[in-house]
Each structure stands twice: as C-alpha cells, then as structure tokens.
Amino acid sequence: MQREKRSAILLLALAFILSVILAACSSGNNNAAGTASAQPSESSAPSASSQPSDSNAVDTSEEVKLKMILLGGKPVDYDLVFGELNKLLKEKINATVEVEFLDWADWNQKYPLKFAANEQFDLVYTANWAYYNDQSLKGGFLELTEDMLQKYAPKTWAAMPAVSWDQAKVNGKLYMVPNNNVEVTNKVVLYREDLRQKYNLPEINSLESYANYLKTVAQNEKGITAYGAKAADGWKWHELDQATLEHNNDFKVIDTRVPLAIKLDDATGKVFNIYDTPEFKELLAYYKDLADNGVWSKNVVNNKNDVWQDMKAGKVSSYAQNLGTVAANLAEARRDTPDQQFAIADIAPNSKKLAAISTQNGMAIHATSANPERALMLIDLLQNDKEIHDLTMYGIAGSHYNPEGDDKYTAGPNAVNYPAGISNWGWNSELNRQDASYPQEANDIFDGWQSKIYHYPLETYVFDDSNVKSEVANIGNVIIRYGIPLEYGLIKDTDKGVADLIEQLKAAGIDKVQQEMQSQIDAFLANQ
Amino acid sequence: MKRYGFWHDALKYRTLLLMLLPGVLFFMLFAYIPMAGVVLAFKQYTYDGGIFGSPWNGLDNFRFFFDSGSAWQVTRNTALYNIAFIIVNNVLEIAMAIFLFEIAGRWFRRVFQTLLFLPYFISWVVVGAIAYNLFSFDYGTINAVLKGLGMEPVDIYNTAAYWPVLLVVVSAWKAVGYGSIMYLAAITGIDTEMYEAAEIDGANIWQRITRITIPNLYPTIIIxxxxxxxxxxxxxxxxxxxxxxxxxxxxxxxxxxxxxVFRSLISSNDIGMSSAAGFYQSVLGFITILLANYAVRSYDKDRALF
Known part of the structure; x- marks a missing residue:
C-alpha cells in the first residue's frame, strides 16, 4: 500500500514537472512573440522616419492589413461598404482594413480588455467619454508627434484648427486624431408635442413647464410612462441632471465618476461637492414631486429598456439627451411613426452653452500597432478624403444615401443597413453632410446656441485619478447606492437621504479626491 | 508485499493514469499555471510591464476594498447567501432524489425530472428579465394579479427585506434539478440487497429512507x-x-x-485592484475549506476530502 501510494505521488510529481516544462516552453514562445512584435514597431518608427526624409513620398510598397476597432453593432451592409473602401485603400495606400465592432450593450467592458490583453489591432475609436484619458495614461495608445502627423496625415494636419490638437493633449502629449466638428454638449429634452397640445399646456421652456407637462401626462395617460430613464446601466450622472442641475445653475461636473463641480464663471476654479449645495436640495424636491406624481416608473433603477425604442413604441413620453441625438430621433420618428409628433425643448434656455472639446470623438493608434504609419494615413483619408469620407459615413451613394449637393444627403432605399449608429463619428470633419430631413428646429436651436457658447479656462482640464483610484472606485459605489435612489425620489425622507449620501461620500474619501482635484486644477490654471 | 519499481507501477496502471491525464492537464492549464497571476494583486499593472514586469505596489490594491466601509457587509452577505444556498439546495436535492427514486411510474419520473432540470439551462440574463416582468411595480404579473384581487400591490424592487428569500427561492428553482441528479445517481448505486433485506424484516418506506438511503448518501453529501x-x-x-x-x-x-467589486471597478478597470479582491476571496475560501475538512476529519477520518 505504502509503496503504491508513493509511486502514485511520484507519478503526479512527474506529471507536474512535465506540465511546468511545457508551460515554460509555451511562455518562452510567448516572450519571443512579444519581443518580435515589439521590435518592428520600435525599429520601424525610426526607419520609416529616416527613409522618407530623403524623398518626401511615403513608402507603401509593402501591402499591409490594418485592424480597426469601432463601437456599435456591425452594420448589415458592412461587407459591401468596407469591401468598396478596401478597393479604394488598396489603390491609395496599398492597405486594407478590417473592423471589429464592440456592441453598445457591453462595449465598456470589452474595450479596456482589448488593451489589457494586448490584442493585435492598429486603430481604435476613442473619446473623452470612451476611455481616452484612461488609456492614454495607461499607455494603451501610441503617442502622435507633430512630425508623424505632418508626414502621414498632411490633410488632417492642415484642416484641423490648432486648438483642437491642444485640447486632445494629455499631460502635454497627443494620443488621438480628434474629430473636426463643432458640437454643443448641452442636453435637451424630447417630448410628445401632440400630448402637449391635447392638454393645452404652455410651451416647455423651463423646469416648471416641463414638470407641468410630465405630471399631466402621468396623470391622464394611463399606459404611458411620462419620463423615460435608463438607470440600470450604472451611469452615475444622468442626462436630466445635466439639464436641471448643471446647465440651470451653470455648474460643470469635472469628471462624471465623482460629484465634484466648478462654477463656470469662477476663474479661480474652486471645486465643490455638488451634492452639498442648496441647488441640489432644490432639485431633489423637484424630482421628489415628479416621482410622487408617478412621472417615472417606481422600478426605474431596474429598467434596462432602450428608452428611445420605448418612446417610438408610444410607451414613454419624454427623455433627455444631447441635441444631435434627439434631432436624429426626431427625423427617424417623422419617417417611421408619423402618428406621434415629437418636439425638442431646451429646459435651461438661459444657461451658458458648452462646446464639445475636440476629444468628444476621435481615432487613436494602438501602442503596439505594427503599422502606425499606414494607420495614420488611413485616418487622414477617412477624415479628409471626400470619396472615402462619404463612403464610410453614409455608405454607398444611390443605395444607402443620395447625395444632395456637396453638403447634404437624403436617406437611400437601404439606409437602415448602414451606418446604423456605429462610431464612425471618430472621423467627423468639415466634409460631413447633413441629413436633408434633419429637423429645422434642431438647426434653429443650434444656431441660437452658437452665440451663447461659453469657453471657460478649465475646458480642457482632465482629472488624473492615479493617486486616488481607491477613493474614486468607492465614491462611484456610494453614488449608485445612496445617490441614484435619492434622485429618483425613492427615499422617503430626502433630508436624511442627503445627509446619508454626504456622510457615505466622506467615508469613501471625497475630501481627499477634492483636495487632489483642486491641486491639479490650481496647477493647471497656473500654467495657462 | 513485493517491491516494484516506479516504472513498473506506471506500466501497470497505465490505463488509469491515462484516464487521469485530461483532468490533470485541465487543472494545470486553467488552475495551477494561471495561479502565478496572483502577483497582480500586489502590482500596479501597466501595459508595457505586463503581468510580471509591472512595478510592485505592496498592499495598495487592497486599500480600495477595505477602506470602502462595505467590506464586512458584502463579505457577510456572500457567506450567508452561500450557506443558505448550500443548506436549502442540498436538502431539496436529496428530498427530490429520494422522491424520484421511490416513485413508481417511469413515465412520470422522466417527465418530472426533465421539468425540474429545465431551469438549469436558462441563463441568468433571461431569468433576470423574467423576474422583472413578474415583480415590477407598474406592470408586473404579480402586482397585476394582486390588483385584480383588490389587494395592495407590493413594491418588490424597492424593499430590501424580500430579497434574501426571493434569491434563495430562485437559486433553488434553478439548481435543484441538476443537483438531484447527482444524488439520484448515488442512490441508484446503493446495494439493492439491503432494501430487499429490509423489506423482509418489515421496514416501511420511511424506515427504508432514514435507515438505508440517507446513511448511504453521507459520503456524497459530505463531498x-x-x-x-x-x-x-x-x-x-x-x-x-x-x-x-x-x-x-x-x-x-x-x-x-x-x-x-464589479460595480466599483467597472469604470476604472484597474486589474490590480480586482485581482486583490479575487485573492481575498480565494484566501478566505481556502481557510474555510481547510477548517471544514478538519471538522469532517475529526468526526470521521475516512470521509474527509484529504
């Protein structure tokens, strides 16, 4: 017995040793592969820059395949459109591109994993709301130098205003080619104009008139939820807050993961806790009133439905989003559901309007891309080559869209098959066409805003959380647990709810984060 | 006993060893080799450094969890829920297995077993959606029925007190069918001669269950x-x-x-911090299993796992 047991152990040990050896071999291979893939990118950069410096033409004699990551569902006609694109690219830069799509449902989980696992890809969509800062600081993107841009993206270099490049810098270094497009980030509400007229309600242009509309709908329209919120996806700072709390009081939350804000016109950039303001308490009373009147579902925090789809189906009567999105909704509704009339309202009309900084959308190059030059050339073409820009933004002319002049288009017969909400916004530029059916009122609102666009000194400041990561993580948790239910009026005693929220935030380390942010802001302002 | 060499034994048991191989390889690949990754819990993960090249940062990664003020609460919740699941699910599984074994009528047994097994294959995402449609305050089935009967609707999603019960019930609904099959297999393996002997001695069905079936299930239950x-x-x-x-x-x-941990780190995606939380769970799990095994050992040496 004893003997048998011993040999069994020996066998096990042997198996173990064997597998360790195997593992060592495979990890050895991994290392080799790792260095092999790292080498060309290191060596190619200098050779590429030294070679073309003799002759100005870029050497594209070797055909390369590029991989690009975009957000959104794969369009039905992807093969058609990108097949066409690859023909053009082959001709122009001797390259082809293949796109991997990260679906909207779980992109924010998959996106960082692509970097952490160091997957092979060359280009990736990024934005200030899509990990731009985070990945730049972590070293996920290739730094783009002025030389590289001038050499490989000359058209973009010429077309982009200098301020857009500056806005995209993280700690003085550039990691993305931002889009070239003026956008305002203020939130508006989309509502049912037919319902407003049915009940003879006054025009919606303030918090009060909006509340009036919502409460009337909640009371009289059984089966329609007056306000649609998608709380279940864990966003801590929702769109209505932006309109009601930020825009109305001219506050600006610096980083949506922590409830710290500044006053827009405060030149000293003093940071304060937005939950610890009288304005927030007023807002809570406003929300509580809405909640008690049944404006939103009691189970709003568990609602996972797509709010816009619910609105189209006639189940929800209003929601808040940015102007571009609701304008697109409006155009879509006019095409698909003519029996419901929607309209757009600005419920904080006197607020200062904030322009999106250039990092609202952009394209970056993966730090370990084997072909950064060709990737950069591709970005140049996507953004500033009329033919390629049209193709990738709107699909195939005559099928997905019909060009109207140089700067407008109408939906073609196959419009639904492309682009269907993918993040080709990354190469928005002056070549963008406008949907001829784009609602005139959205244009009017936008034109009205242009004169109110307000630039403030901290516009391009981004919070670097590396010293307070634990605190930021815990604060996020506190907001979900104590803040969100409070805002949706689910906690009976609001005053106690606020006290609890603030106490928990303090325990989670908000003071330390505030100090850190303040010192960063002070340094940022001192440098200007 | 004659002493044989190692290779002799290896040759002698080659079939058994071959059967062992896939399992050993599986655990090597997916459990032992990745274990080296625990170093991440003590590192500031960077892309250029990777798993082994990133700089150490001591216990910094653990700070987030223990400073959160929720560490004790979530640890307690996790343990209590799992204890409840283990007790409730095992009791129901054993009861169900005995019931299925004793019941006459092959046809009925098949159908019943299949129905019981079905929830195991439904993904949690779907279960979550079904639950929302059942429990939702405004449109949920349960509240529609309550309102139809003229009773006050219950606000399940805003009342924490319902949830421990609800979750235990849902867990049992989903797991019992699968678990009862293992017990059923163990019962089928019990020597039928024992039952025959018991019947001759005049034991009734209840005595057969408590005196023969359950004692024979002990080893399976313990494992x-x-x-x-x-x-x-x-x-x-x-x-x-x-x-x-x-x-x-x-x-x-x-x-x-x-x-x-998921909620806290979903927006910061700090691999070191999530590894730290995973490491904490593993250490606690390791200690509990050692203690549990020790307890079983002191009760009956042969029934312990190791």
Whole structure:
C-alpha cells in the first residue's frame, strides 16, 4: 500500500514537472512573440522616419492589413461598404482594413480588455467619454508627434484648427486624431408635442413647464410612462441632471465618476461637492414631486429598456439627451411613426452653452500597432478624403444615401443597413453632410446656441485619478447606492437621504479626491 | 508485499493514469499555471510591464476594498447567501432524489425530472428579465394579479427585506434539478440487497429512507458540501447582477463581493485592484475549506476530502 501510494505521488510529481516544462516552453514562445512584435514597431518608427526624409513620398510598397476597432453593432451592409473602401485603400495606400465592432450593450467592458490583453489591432475609436484619458495614461495608445502627423496625415494636419490638437493633449502629449466638428454638449429634452397640445399646456421652456407637462401626462395617460430613464446601466450622472442641475445653475461636473463641480464663471476654479449645495436640495424636491406624481416608473433603477425604442413604441413620453441625438430621433420618428409628433425643448434656455472639446470623438493608434504609419494615413483619408469620407459615413451613394449637393444627403432605399449608429463619428470633419430631413428646429436651436457658447479656462482640464483610484472606485459605489435612489425620489425622507449620501461620500474619501482635484486644477490654471 | 519499481507501477496502471491525464492537464492549464497571476494583486499593472514586469505596489490594491466601509457587509452577505444556498439546495436535492427514486411510474419520473432540470439551462440574463416582468411595480404579473384581487400591490424592487428569500427561492428553482441528479445517481448505486433485506424484516418506506438511503448518501453529501464550502466567498455574479442590477436600495441585503467589486471597478478597470479582491476571496475560501475538512476529519477520518 505504502509503496503504491508513493509511486502514485511520484507519478503526479512527474506529471507536474512535465506540465511546468511545457508551460515554460509555451511562455518562452510567448516572450519571443512579444519581443518580435515589439521590435518592428520600435525599429520601424525610426526607419520609416529616416527613409522618407530623403524623398518626401511615403513608402507603401509593402501591402499591409490594418485592424480597426469601432463601437456599435456591425452594420448589415458592412461587407459591401468596407469591401468598396478596401478597393479604394488598396489603390491609395496599398492597405486594407478590417473592423471589429464592440456592441453598445457591453462595449465598456470589452474595450479596456482589448488593451489589457494586448490584442493585435492598429486603430481604435476613442473619446473623452470612451476611455481616452484612461488609456492614454495607461499607455494603451501610441503617442502622435507633430512630425508623424505632418508626414502621414498632411490633410488632417492642415484642416484641423490648432486648438483642437491642444485640447486632445494629455499631460502635454497627443494620443488621438480628434474629430473636426463643432458640437454643443448641452442636453435637451424630447417630448410628445401632440400630448402637449391635447392638454393645452404652455410651451416647455423651463423646469416648471416641463414638470407641468410630465405630471399631466402621468396623470391622464394611463399606459404611458411620462419620463423615460435608463438607470440600470450604472451611469452615475444622468442626462436630466445635466439639464436641471448643471446647465440651470451653470455648474460643470469635472469628471462624471465623482460629484465634484466648478462654477463656470469662477476663474479661480474652486471645486465643490455638488451634492452639498442648496441647488441640489432644490432639485431633489423637484424630482421628489415628479416621482410622487408617478412621472417615472417606481422600478426605474431596474429598467434596462432602450428608452428611445420605448418612446417610438408610444410607451414613454419624454427623455433627455444631447441635441444631435434627439434631432436624429426626431427625423427617424417623422419617417417611421408619423402618428406621434415629437418636439425638442431646451429646459435651461438661459444657461451658458458648452462646446464639445475636440476629444468628444476621435481615432487613436494602438501602442503596439505594427503599422502606425499606414494607420495614420488611413485616418487622414477617412477624415479628409471626400470619396472615402462619404463612403464610410453614409455608405454607398444611390443605395444607402443620395447625395444632395456637396453638403447634404437624403436617406437611400437601404439606409437602415448602414451606418446604423456605429462610431464612425471618430472621423467627423468639415466634409460631413447633413441629413436633408434633419429637423429645422434642431438647426434653429443650434444656431441660437452658437452665440451663447461659453469657453471657460478649465475646458480642457482632465482629472488624473492615479493617486486616488481607491477613493474614486468607492465614491462611484456610494453614488449608485445612496445617490441614484435619492434622485429618483425613492427615499422617503430626502433630508436624511442627503445627509446619508454626504456622510457615505466622506467615508469613501471625497475630501481627499477634492483636495487632489483642486491641486491639479490650481496647477493647471497656473500654467495657462 | 513485493517491491516494484516506479516504472513498473506506471506500466501497470497505465490505463488509469491515462484516464487521469485530461483532468490533470485541465487543472494545470486553467488552475495551477494561471495561479502565478496572483502577483497582480500586489502590482500596479501597466501595459508595457505586463503581468510580471509591472512595478510592485505592496498592499495598495487592497486599500480600495477595505477602506470602502462595505467590506464586512458584502463579505457577510456572500457567506450567508452561500450557506443558505448550500443548506436549502442540498436538502431539496436529496428530498427530490429520494422522491424520484421511490416513485413508481417511469413515465412520470422522466417527465418530472426533465421539468425540474429545465431551469438549469436558462441563463441568468433571461431569468433576470423574467423576474422583472413578474415583480415590477407598474406592470408586473404579480402586482397585476394582486390588483385584480383588490389587494395592495407590493413594491418588490424597492424593499430590501424580500430579497434574501426571493434569491434563495430562485437559486433553488434553478439548481435543484441538476443537483438531484447527482444524488439520484448515488442512490441508484446503493446495494439493492439491503432494501430487499429490509423489506423482509418489515421496514416501511420511511424506515427504508432514514435507515438505508440517507446513511448511504453521507459520503456524497459530505463531498458535495465540502466542495461547495470552498466557494463560499464567491458570490454567483450572474445571479446577483441580473436579479438586482444597480438597484442601490437593495444593496444592504443583496450586495455580494463579486457585484461590489464589479460595480466599483467597472469604470476604472484597474486589474490590480480586482485581482486583490479575487485573492481575498480565494484566501478566505481556502481557510474555510481547510477548517471544514478538519471538522469532517475529526468526526470521521475516512470521509474527509484529504
């Protein structure tokens, strides 16, 4: 017995040793592969820059395949459109591109994993709301130098205003080619104009008139939820807050993961806790009133439905989003559901309007891309080559869209098959066409805003959380647990709810984060 | 006993060893080799450094979890839920297995077993959606029925007190069918001569169950429970996340380590910090299984796992 047991152990040990050896071999291979893939990118950069410096033409004699990551569902006609694109690219830069799509449902989980696992890809969509800062600081993107841009993206270099490049810098270094497009980030509400007229309600242009509309709908329209919120996806700072709390009081939350804000016109950039303001308490009373009147579902925090789809189906009567999105909704509704009339309202009309900084959308190059030059050339073409820009933004002319002049288009017969909400916004530029059916009122609102666009000194400041990561993580948790239910009026005693929220935030380390942010802001302002 | 060499034994048991091989390889590949990754819990993960090249940062990664003020609460919730699941599910599984074994009528047994087994294949995402449609305050089936009967609707999603019961019930609904099959297999393996002898001695069905079936199930019960205890500090993420979601009102009684860590780190994606939480769970699980095994050992040496 004893003997048998011993040999069994020996066998096990042997198996173990064997597998360790195997593992060592495979990890050895991994290392080799790792260095092999790292080498060309290191060596190619200098050779590429030294070679073309003799002759100005870029050497594209070797055909390369590029991989690009975009957000959104794969369009039905992807093969058609990108097949066409690859023909053009082959001709122009001797390259082809293949796109991997990260679906909207779980992109924010998959996106960082692509970097952490160091997957092979060359280009990736990024934005200030899509990990731009985070990945730049972590070293996920290739730094783009002025030389590289001038050499490989000359058209973009010429077309982009200098301020857009500056806005995209993280700690003085550039990691993305931002889009070239003026956008305002203020939130508006989309509502049912037919319902407003049915009940003879006054025009919606303030918090009060909006509340009036919502409460009337909640009371009289059984089966329609007056306000649609998608709380279940864990966003801590929702769109209505932006309109009601930020825009109305001219506050600006610096980083949506922590409830710290500044006053827009405060030149000293003093940071304060937005939950610890009288304005927030007023807002809570406003929300509580809405909640008690049944404006939103009691189970709003568990609602996972797509709010816009619910609105189209006639189940929800209003929601808040940015102007571009609701304008697109409006155009879509006019095409698909003519029996419901929607309209757009600005419920904080006197607020200062904030322009999106250039990092609202952009394209970056993966730090370990084997072909950064060709990737950069591709970005140049996507953004500033009329033919390629049209193709990738709107699909195939005559099928997905019909060009109207140089700067407008109408939906073609196959419009639904492309682009269907993918993040080709990354190469928005002056070549963008406008949907001829784009609602005139959205244009009017936008034109009205242009004169109110307000630039403030901290516009391009981004919070670097590396010293307070634990605190930021815990604060996020506190907001979900104590803040969100409070805002949706689910906690009976609001005053106690606020006290609890603030106490928990303090325990989670908000003071330390505030100090850190303040010192960063002070340094940022001192440098200007 | 004659002494044989190692290679002799290896040759002699080659079939058995060959059968062992896939299992050994599986655990090597997916459990032992990745174990080296625990170093991440003590590192500031960077892309250029990778797993082994990143700089050390001591216990910094653990700070987030223990400074959160929720560490004790979520650890307690995780353990209590798992204990409840282990007890309730095992009792129901054994009862169900005995019932299925004793019941006459092959046809009925088949149908019943299949129906019981079905929920096991439904993904938690779907279960979460079904639950929302059942429990929702405004449109849920349960409240529609209550209102139809002229009773006050219940606000399930805003009342934390319902959830411990609800989750235990849902877990049992989903797991019992699968678990009862293992017990049924163990019962089928019991020597039928014992039952025959008992019948001749005039034992009734209740005596047969308590005196023969259950004692013979002890080894299976102990192994299954011990294995489950090893995972007592791992919350079933799929279940808790899809049932509760980001509903802060319910966290006091539903938040487990896994959902807490997921929520905290989903926006910062710090691999070191999540590894630290995983490491904490593993250490606690390791200690509990050692203690549980020790307890079984002191009760009956042969029935312990190791």
């Amino acid at each position: 299954l429970v011990l294995l489950a205890i090893g995972n007592i500090f791992r919350g079933d993420f799929g279940m808790f996340y899809n049932m509760v979601g980001n509903n802060g009102l319910l966290f006091a009684s539903t938040d487990v380590i896994d959902t807490f």
